[in-house]
Amino acid sequence: MTMTTKPEPTTSVATPIQNSLTAGRLPTPAPWLILGAAIAVSAAIFGVMGLAGEAGYNWGGALLVGALLYIPSIWLFSMLVEGRRRAMDRLVTALVTGAFVLAMIPLISLTITVITFGLNRFDADFFTMSMRNVTGEGGGVLHAIVGTLLMTGTAAIISIPIGLMTSIYLVEYGRGQLARGITFLVDVMTGIPSIVAGLFAYALFSIFLGPGTRTGIAGAVALAVLMIPVVVRSSEEMLRLVPNELREASYALGVPKWLTIVKVVLPTSIAGITTGIMLSIARVIGETAPLLIAAGFTQSMNWNLFDGRMSSLPVFVYTQYANQGNPPEAYLDRAWAAALTLILIVMALNLIARLVARFFAPKFGR
Amino acid sequence: MSTASTAIKAKQRPGDRVFSGSAVFAGSMILVTLAAVALFLIVQSIPAFFASHEDASILPESFWSYVGPLLFGTIWAAALALIMAVPISIGIALFISHYAPRRLASVLGYIVDLLAAVPSVVFGLWGIGVLAPAVQPIYAWLVDNVGWFPLFSGPVSGTGRTILTAGIVLAVMVLPIMTAICREVFLQTPVLHEEAALALGATRWEMIRTAVLPFGRSGIVSAAVLGLGRALGETMAVAMVLSASGAVTFQLLTSVNPSTIAANIALSFPEAFGINVNVLIATGLILFIVTFVVNAIARWIVSRRQEFSGAN
Numbered sequence: 001m002t003m004t005t006k007p008e009p010t011t012s013v014a015t016p017i018q019n020s021l022t023a024g025r026l027p028t029p030a031p032w033l034i035l036g037a038a039i040a041v042s043a044a045i046f047g048v049m050g051l052a053g054e055a056g057y058n059w060g061g062a063l064l065v066g067a068l069l070y071i072p073s074i075w076l077f078s079m080l081v082e083g084r085r086r087a088m089d090r091l092v093t094a095l096v097t098g099a100f101v102l103a104m105i106p107l108i109s110l111t112i113t114v115i116t117f118g119l120n121r122f123d124a125d126f127f128t129m130s131m132r133n134v135t136g137e138g139g140g141v142l143h144a145i146v147g148t149l150l151m152t153g154t155a156a157i158i159s160i161p162i163g164l165m166t167s168i169y170l171v172e173y174g175r176g177q178l179a180r181g182i183t184f185l186v187d188v189m190t191g192i193p194s195i196v197a198g199l200f201a202y203a204l205f206s207i208f209l210g211p212g213t214r215t216g217i218a219g220a221v222a223l224a225v226l227m228i229p230v231v232v233r234s235s236e237e238m239l240r241l242v243p244n245e246l247r248e249a250s251y252a253l254g255v256p257k258w259l260t261i262v263k264v265v266l267p268t269s270i271a272g273i274t275t276g277i278m279l280s281i282a283r284v285i286g287e288t289a290p291l292l293i294a295a296g297f298t299q300s301m302n303w304n305l306f307d308g309r310m311s312s313l314p315v316f317v318y319t320q321y322a323n324q325g326n327p328p329e330a331y332l333d334r335a336w337a338a339a340l341t342l343i344l345i346v347m348a349l350n351l352i353a354r355l356v357a358r359f360f361a362p363k364f365g366r
Numbered sequence: 367m368s369t370a371s372t373a374i375k376a377k378q379r380p381g382d383r384v385f386s387g388s389a390v391f392a393g394s395m396i397l398v399t400l401a402a403v404a405l406f407l408i409v410q411s412i413p414a415f416f417a418s419h420e421d422a423s424i425l426p427e428s429f430w431s432y433v434g435p436l437l438f439g440t441i442w443a444a445a446l447a448l449i450m451a452v453p454i455s456i457g458i459a460l461f462i463s464h465y466a467p468r469r470l471a472s473v474l475g476y477i478v479d480l481l482a483a484v485p486s487v488v489f490g491l492w493g494i495g496v497l498a499p500a501v502q503p504i505y506a507w508l509v510d511n512v513g514w515f516p517l518f519s520g521p522v523s524g525t526g527r528t529i530l531t532a533g534i535v536l537a538v539m540v541l542p543i544m545t546a547i548c549r550e551v552f553l554q555t556p557v558l559h560e561e562a563a564l565a566l567g568a569t570r571w572e573m574i575r576t577a578v579l580p581f582g583r584s585g586i587v588s589a590a591v592l593g594l595g596r597a598l599g600e601t602m603a604v605a606m607v608l609s610a611s612g613a614v615t616f617q618l619l620t621s622v623n624p625s626t627i628a629a630n631i632a633l634s635f636p637e638a639f640g641i642n643v644n645v646l647i648a649t650g651l652i653l654f655i656v657t658f659v660v661n662a663i664a665r666w667i668v669s670r671r672q673e674f675s676g677a678n
Contacts, residue, residue, distance in 0.1 A: 060500075089569035096465055099457025100474070103545075106538045107481055110492045117495075165392030173389050182393045185400050191661035192403070192654065193599025195628045199650040203406040211643065225399060232396070258385035286485025289601035289632050296636070314487045318602060321491060339488045346483050 026081050031090070034074050039066030067101070070094060118340025121333040131299040131311075137330040141338050143301045144316035150305055151216050151295065151312060152285050155223035160277060163231025170232070171239040172261055189229040197225040198290030205294070216302065216310035219295030223284045230283060234276025238269040271360035278353035282346045288314035313342045403654075411648035413641055422641040424634065433649050435614045439529070439624030440653065442616070443604060444597035446533030451540050451597075452590050458541070459548035464574060475549060482542035490606030493535040494527065498607065501534070502526030505619045516616065523621040527609040530618040532626075535603045540593040547592065551585030552578055584667055591664035595657050598628075605629035627653045 042065040046058055071094045078087040129140030166186070170179055201222035205213050242265050250260040266273075296309035297319050311319075320335035419425050425432050462475050502525065509520040555578045563573040579586075610625030625633075627649050635646055 085569055085572065089571040092571040092574075093465065096457045096461045099454045100461040100466075102454060103458055103478060103481070103538075103541055106492075106497075107477070109496055110484060110488070113492055113496050114488065162392045162395050165389050166396055169386075169389035169393040173386055174393070178390075178393065182396055185396050187665055188658060188661065189396065189400055191595050191599075191657050193601070193628060193657055195599065195601045195631055196403070196407070196650050196654045196657075199410075199631070199647050200403045200406055203410045203647060204402065207406065207409075212639075225403065228396065228399070256379050256382055258379075258381045261385065282483060286483075286487070288485065288487040289605075289628065292632060293635050314485055314602075317487045317491065318606070321494075321606065335491060339485075339491055342485055343483075343488060346485065347480075350480075350483055 024082060025086070026078060026090075030077070031074055034077060035067075035070045038069040038073055039063060042066035042069055067098065071098065114336065114340050114343060117333070117336035119337075121337035122340060126334075126337055130301050132301070134299070135325060136327060139334065141313065141316055141334070141341065143298070144311040144313045144338065145341070146301065146303065147216065147295070147310040148285060148312040148314075150303070151219045151223060151291065151310065152281060154217065154220035154305060155227055155284060156277070156281055158220065158224040159227040159231055159280075163228045163280075164235055164273070166228075166232045167235035167239055168261060170236050172257070172265070186229045186232050189225070190233065192225065194222075194226055194287050195289040195293065197222045198293030200225060201290065201294040214294060214296035214309045215307065216295055216305035219291045219310060219312070220305065222290035222294045223287060226287060226290065227280050227284045230280035231277055234280065235269075235273045238272030238276060239265060241272065242268045271356055274360070275353045275357040278349050278356065282349035282353070285349070286314055286342060286346055288318055291315050292318065313338055313345075317342065407647060407651045407654060410644055411651045412644075414644040414648035417641055417645060422645045424638070424642050425645060429645060429648065432645065433627070433652055435612055435624055436627045436630055436649060437652065437656070438614050439610070440598055440626040440628070440656070442624060443529055443532050443536060443608075443626050444594055446530065446618075447536035447540060447597045448590060448594055450533065451537040451544055451593055452586075454537070455541050455544035455589065455593075456548055456586060458545045459552055460574060460578070462545075463549050463552040464570070464578065475546075478545050479542055481538065486539065486600060486602045487606070489535055489539055490603040493531060493603060493607035497534065498526035498531050500526075501531060505530070509619055517618050519617055520620065522619050523609075525609060525621070527607055528619055528621070529608060529623045532604045532608040532623075535607050536597045536600055539600060539603060540596045543596060544589040544593040547589035548582065548586055551582040551589075555581045584670065588664045588667045591660060591667065595660045595664065598657050598660065599653065601628035601632050605632045 039062070043062045046062040046065070071091065074094050075087050075091040078090040082090075125138065126140045127145070128142060129138070130143035131139045131141075132143075166182065170182060173179075174182065198219075201218040202214070204221065205215065205218040209215075246264050246268060247260055250264045251257075255263070291312045292315050295312065295315070297311045297315045298309040299311075302308050302310045317335050317338045320331045320338065324331040414422070414429055417425060417429060419427060458478060462471050462478070466474055502523070505526060505528065506522045508518045509522040512518045513520050559577040559581065560573055563577045564570075568576065604626050605628070608623055608625065608629060609621060610623050610629065611621070612625050613622045614624055615622055631646050631650055634642070638646055
């Protein structure tokens, strides 16, 4: 290796050092070049194949095959230049990145599909009308939105006090056998399939009110069964984060235990608890199967939880798809528009939950 | 006489009694709810276990010959989903925890979590409208070229609504939870282990293979089992995507597909009457037992991990 003692005075950019540490490695832009070449080759192959067939150019297929082609080619180039170990490293990097990109495909495809199809019927009529006496085009989703709000709201009213008090019990009071048993049962409850919760609510109400009863309150009970364990889990986690020093300081001042919990522990963790509750609502608001079983579906407005079947947004999506009439496009458009509404509600709940967590978190600054 | 040895009892105020009482009450409500779930399901299922075709019109012969194919379909669809989801979720978790730029990592994690926020009925709609037509040509190609392989034997389904498509949708749906668990475990790998591996000259993959994966093995297993529990109980996406005929077959690409318990309940329940309702509730009870066992295994693995954590 030759050493240059006199550096070029005119260039301000330092020349990269050529030494044994960077020798025998692919240059930095090499992976991108190989990726571009792989996609170009695959695009050319698809182009030749496209000339033979009548179908239009398959962009998705070309990109997919190009990306697949990249994985062995980066391994091959790295093998030739860098040796076996680094080639393996490059291969795994490509595979791991590929896994992430692969998972993004359904998310992006789903977003685009729901927005493009959903906007067809995303109009004022859609949110101000029910489906009563509607066949074919027109009609709206108001009855389903009302049903969703009523049932989810009732489920929240049932499960927030029970869930919150259970988590307080587990963190502040629970010792011994009962606490361990409840922790175990909450775990079991988390694993209940949603349709089994629906069957339970149906069985419960059909025993007391006669077989075949489907009411809004049954749907709310089914949702509450699914929601309680989520509320318990998230609130418990938040309550455990409250530093013990705060509790001890409160006890030292002679404050009773229950006042300590109400005035010290809960205010400290309220942001996290709110976030957890919002996320649990976002989770149950999209549940379809239990509501289909327990609350059924209807075409009319129903404000009464205790009488008659009640529609909800997810069940509306399903029934519009499953019972297509004439013309089918009208039914599919309504299904997609309701799906878009549902996704917007869930996203809004998620977003509000994250904002609450960020802005109302307790400040432990000193 | 010294009283140092006797414990000092705090004064019990009425507020304390009321508050702790209601906390205990809420805790026991969980117990009561779960007992009620089990009790009502069992009570409603008992007539179904001894029913025959004369009592319930949906039964071919006995209850067990009805639930057998459904159970097979449930496990087969969930297994397919898991085979696809486990490597991908490990990959995503590694990408977020060890490959992506630090600043981007939490944002990328949030994006993956967005998948969990999509309701299952929307996944069903997407599976029929977008995924099934998109994969059908691939299925046709597979049957034509790799048809000698038993799983891929034909004739190919014309709609693409096969058990493999349902498995793909299920895999997408269980990805977020599995990725979240794997990511948590990978991030807990002791930094000293990783740095030691790198200092010995390991490449990034060798560092992951020798430090991260052994540490996270039980986390990966419990993530997989939890994902299995989710996939077993998932209803609407399967009910909408799969065009089931109730056969017991391993073929992935034909229009003859087994159904799953949950999807079958969702499809048959709205029109069910009489003892058929009890039959469907009994299949729900079977599903409940299966998911309970799967989740118990997951919990057992997690608790073992806490005892023998790789950190020490």
